[in-house]
Amino acid sequence: MHFYPDANDLTRLRLTIASIFIKGGDGLEIAPWENPLFVAGCNIRHVEINPEHVTQPGQILDNGEVLATVPAGSLDFIIACHVLEHFENPIGAIRTHLGKLKPHGWLYYILPDKNFKTCDQFRDTTPFEHMLEDYRNNKPPARSDPGHLHVWNDETAYEFFVEVNKLLGHPYRLVHFSVNPPNLENIIMLEKVREAK
Numbered sequence: 001m002h003f004y005p006d007a008n009d010l011t012r013l014r015l016t017i018a019s020i021f022i023k024g025g026d027g028l029e030i031a032p033w034e035n036p037l038f039v040a041g042c043n044i045r046h047v048e049i050n051p052e053h054v055t056q057p058g059q060i061l062d063n064g065e066v067l068a069t070v071p072a073g074s075l076d077f078i079i080a081c082h083v084l085e086h087f088e089n090p091i092g093a094i095r096t097h098l099g100k101l102k103p104h105g106w107l108y109y110i111l112p113d114k115n116f117k118t119c120d121q122f123r124d125t126t127p128f129e130h131m132l133e134d135y136r137n138n139k140p141p142a143r144s145d146p147g148h149l150h151v152w153n154d155e156t157a158y159e160f161f162v163e164v165n166k167l168l169g170h171p172y173r174l175v176h177f178s179v180n181p182p183n184l185e186n187i188i189m190l191e192k193v194r195e196a197k
Protein backbone atom coordinates (compact mmCIF):
# COMPACT_ATOMS: atom_id res chain seq x y z
CA MET A 1 0.00 0.00 0.00
CA HIS A 2 1.44 3.34 -1.05
CA PHE A 3 0.48 6.69 0.31
CA TYR A 4 0.29 9.33 -2.37
CA PRO A 5 0.20 12.90 -1.15
CA ASP A 6 -2.17 15.42 -2.66
CA ALA A 7 -1.36 17.55 -5.67
CA ASN A 8 0.14 20.34 -3.57
CA ASP A 9 2.63 17.96 -1.99
CA LEU A 10 3.55 16.57 -5.39
CA THR A 11 4.82 19.91 -6.57
CA ARG A 12 6.30 21.08 -3.27
CA LEU A 13 9.79 19.64 -3.81
CA ARG A 14 9.80 20.88 -7.40
CA LEU A 15 9.05 24.37 -6.18
CA THR A 16 11.47 24.21 -3.25
CA ILE A 17 14.40 23.26 -5.49
CA ALA A 18 13.43 25.83 -8.13
CA SER A 19 13.29 28.59 -5.53
CA ILE A 20 16.78 27.84 -4.20
CA PHE A 21 18.35 28.72 -7.55
CA ILE A 22 15.86 30.80 -9.55
CA LYS A 23 15.55 34.14 -7.81
CA GLY A 24 13.71 36.17 -10.41
CA GLY A 25 13.92 37.31 -14.00
CA ASP A 26 12.30 36.23 -17.25
CA GLY A 27 11.89 32.62 -18.20
CA LEU A 28 9.82 30.00 -19.90
CA GLU A 29 8.07 26.89 -18.79
CA ILE A 30 7.68 24.40 -21.61
CA ALA A 31 4.32 22.68 -21.89
CA PRO A 32 3.04 23.00 -18.32
CA TRP A 33 -0.57 23.12 -19.55
CA GLU A 34 -2.69 22.76 -16.40
CA ASN A 35 0.15 22.27 -13.91
CA PRO A 36 2.51 25.25 -14.11
CA LEU A 37 5.20 26.00 -11.55
CA PHE A 38 4.81 29.37 -9.86
CA VAL A 39 8.29 30.50 -8.80
CA ALA A 40 8.16 33.64 -6.64
CA GLY A 41 9.37 36.87 -8.20
CA CYS A 42 9.65 35.45 -11.71
CA ASN A 43 8.02 36.32 -15.00
CA ILE A 44 7.26 32.91 -16.53
CA ARG A 45 5.73 32.58 -19.97
CA HIS A 46 4.30 29.22 -21.00
CA VAL A 47 5.20 27.55 -24.29
CA GLU A 48 2.66 25.12 -25.69
CA ILE A 49 2.76 23.05 -28.89
CA ASN A 50 -0.99 22.42 -28.89
CA PRO A 51 -2.99 25.54 -29.91
CA GLU A 52 -5.81 24.40 -27.61
CA HIS A 53 -3.47 24.78 -24.64
CA VAL A 54 -2.73 28.42 -25.49
CA THR A 55 -5.56 29.97 -23.54
CA GLN A 56 -4.07 33.00 -21.80
CA PRO A 57 -2.28 36.19 -22.87
CA GLY A 58 1.50 35.91 -22.82
CA GLN A 59 1.53 32.22 -23.67
CA ILE A 60 3.61 31.19 -26.67
CA LEU A 61 2.64 28.74 -29.40
CA ASP A 62 5.92 27.05 -30.28
CA ASN A 63 7.66 23.69 -30.26
CA GLY A 64 9.57 23.43 -26.98
CA GLU A 65 12.27 21.38 -28.68
CA VAL A 66 13.02 24.25 -31.09
CA LEU A 67 11.85 27.54 -29.49
CA ALA A 68 12.06 29.27 -32.86
CA THR A 69 10.21 32.34 -31.51
CA VAL A 70 12.67 32.88 -28.63
CA PRO A 71 15.81 35.01 -29.23
CA ALA A 72 19.21 33.53 -28.31
CA GLY A 73 20.63 34.62 -24.96
CA SER A 74 17.36 36.19 -23.82
CA LEU A 75 16.23 34.13 -20.84
CA ASP A 76 17.15 33.79 -17.18
CA PHE A 77 15.73 30.27 -16.97
CA ILE A 78 13.83 27.50 -18.72
CA ILE A 79 11.66 25.02 -16.84
CA ALA A 80 10.62 21.72 -18.42
CA CYS A 81 8.79 19.18 -16.23
CA HIS A 82 8.18 15.79 -17.86
CA VAL A 83 9.03 17.17 -21.27
CA LEU A 84 12.47 15.96 -22.45
CA GLU A 85 11.23 12.36 -22.74
CA HIS A 86 8.72 13.54 -25.37
CA PHE A 87 11.42 15.07 -27.59
CA GLU A 88 12.86 13.31 -30.65
CA ASN A 89 16.34 14.67 -29.91
CA PRO A 90 16.79 15.35 -26.20
CA ILE A 91 20.49 16.26 -26.48
CA GLY A 92 19.74 18.68 -29.30
CA ALA A 93 16.96 20.19 -27.19
CA ILE A 94 19.33 20.77 -24.25
CA ARG A 95 21.79 22.46 -26.60
CA THR A 96 18.98 24.63 -28.00
CA HIS A 97 17.73 25.53 -24.53
CA LEU A 98 21.24 26.50 -23.40
CA GLY A 99 21.51 28.84 -26.37
CA LYS A 100 18.37 30.70 -25.29
CA LEU A 101 19.80 31.43 -21.83
CA LYS A 102 21.80 34.38 -20.61
CA PRO A 103 25.15 33.61 -18.95
CA HIS A 104 24.49 31.84 -15.63
CA GLY A 105 20.90 31.10 -16.60
CA TRP A 106 19.17 28.02 -15.21
CA LEU A 107 17.87 24.91 -16.92
CA TYR A 108 15.38 23.13 -14.71
CA TYR A 109 14.48 19.66 -15.95
CA ILE A 110 12.27 17.07 -14.33
CA LEU A 111 12.24 13.57 -15.79
CA PRO A 112 9.97 10.64 -14.96
CA ASP A 113 11.84 7.74 -13.34
CA LYS A 114 10.78 4.31 -14.61
CA ASN A 115 11.85 2.69 -11.32
CA PHE A 116 8.82 4.31 -9.69
CA LYS A 117 6.21 2.28 -11.57
CA THR A 118 5.44 4.98 -14.11
CA CYS A 119 3.89 4.10 -17.47
CA ASP A 120 7.49 3.26 -18.51
CA GLN A 121 8.04 0.64 -15.81
CA PHE A 122 8.14 -2.31 -18.23
CA ARG A 123 10.33 -0.56 -20.79
CA ASP A 124 14.13 -0.60 -20.86
CA THR A 125 16.00 2.59 -20.13
CA THR A 126 17.17 4.23 -23.36
CA PRO A 127 20.93 3.77 -23.95
CA PHE A 128 22.92 7.00 -24.20
CA GLU A 129 24.16 5.84 -27.62
CA HIS A 130 20.58 5.96 -28.91
CA MET A 131 20.19 9.62 -27.93
CA LEU A 132 23.66 10.36 -29.28
CA GLU A 133 22.50 8.95 -32.60
CA ASP A 134 19.36 11.12 -32.49
CA TYR A 135 21.68 14.10 -31.92
CA ARG A 136 24.19 13.21 -34.65
CA ASN A 137 21.34 12.59 -37.12
CA ASN A 138 19.79 15.91 -36.11
CA LYS A 139 16.47 14.12 -35.76
CA PRO A 140 13.64 16.56 -36.56
CA PRO A 141 11.09 17.40 -33.86
CA ALA A 142 7.63 15.89 -33.86
CA ARG A 143 4.75 18.16 -34.88
CA SER A 144 2.58 17.05 -32.02
CA ASP A 145 3.16 15.16 -28.79
CA PRO A 146 4.53 11.71 -29.70
CA GLY A 147 4.36 10.40 -26.09
CA HIS A 148 7.40 9.04 -24.22
CA LEU A 149 10.20 8.41 -26.72
CA HIS A 150 13.03 7.99 -24.19
CA VAL A 151 13.15 6.35 -20.78
CA TRP A 152 15.37 7.05 -17.77
CA ASN A 153 15.77 6.02 -14.16
CA ASP A 154 17.81 7.95 -11.59
CA GLU A 155 21.14 6.32 -12.52
CA THR A 156 20.79 6.75 -16.26
CA ALA A 157 19.41 10.28 -15.90
CA TYR A 158 22.42 11.38 -13.83
CA GLU A 159 24.83 9.72 -16.29
CA PHE A 160 22.94 11.31 -19.17
CA PHE A 161 23.52 14.86 -17.90
CA VAL A 162 27.21 14.11 -17.19
CA GLU A 163 27.72 12.69 -20.69
CA VAL A 164 25.80 15.48 -22.44
CA ASN A 165 27.95 18.03 -20.61
CA LYS A 166 31.14 16.33 -21.89
CA LEU A 167 29.72 16.07 -25.41
CA LEU A 168 28.82 19.78 -25.58
CA GLY A 169 32.12 21.06 -24.12
CA HIS A 170 30.99 21.50 -20.49
CA PRO A 171 28.48 24.31 -21.06
CA TYR A 172 26.81 23.74 -17.68
CA ARG A 173 27.33 22.89 -14.06
CA LEU A 174 25.05 20.17 -12.69
CA VAL A 175 24.19 22.01 -9.48
CA HIS A 176 21.37 19.78 -8.28
CA PHE A 177 20.14 16.23 -8.81
CA SER A 178 17.54 14.65 -6.58
CA VAL A 179 14.92 11.94 -6.60
CA ASN A 180 11.32 12.92 -5.87
CA PRO A 181 9.59 9.62 -5.06
CA PRO A 182 6.07 10.98 -4.44
CA ASN A 183 6.05 12.36 -7.96
CA LEU A 184 7.90 9.41 -9.59
CA GLU A 185 10.61 11.64 -10.99
CA ASN A 186 14.14 13.04 -10.87
CA ILE A 187 14.83 16.75 -10.44
CA ILE A 188 17.78 18.33 -12.23
CA MET A 189 19.11 21.91 -12.11
CA LEU A 190 21.82 23.02 -14.53
CA GLU A 191 23.62 26.35 -14.50
CA LYS A 192 24.87 27.63 -17.85
CA VAL A 193 28.57 28.52 -17.57
CA ARG A 194 29.56 28.82 -21.25
CA GLU A 195 28.11 28.41 -24.71
CA ALA A 196 27.73 24.82 -25.88
CA LYS A 197 30.02 23.75 -28.69
Ligand SMILES: [Zn+2]
Pocket (backbone or CB within 6 Å): 088, 089, 130, 131, 134, 149, 150
Ligand atom coordinates in the same frame (compact mmCIF):
# COMPACT_ATOMS: atom_id res chain seq x y z
ZN1 LIG B 1 15.30 8.56 -29.89
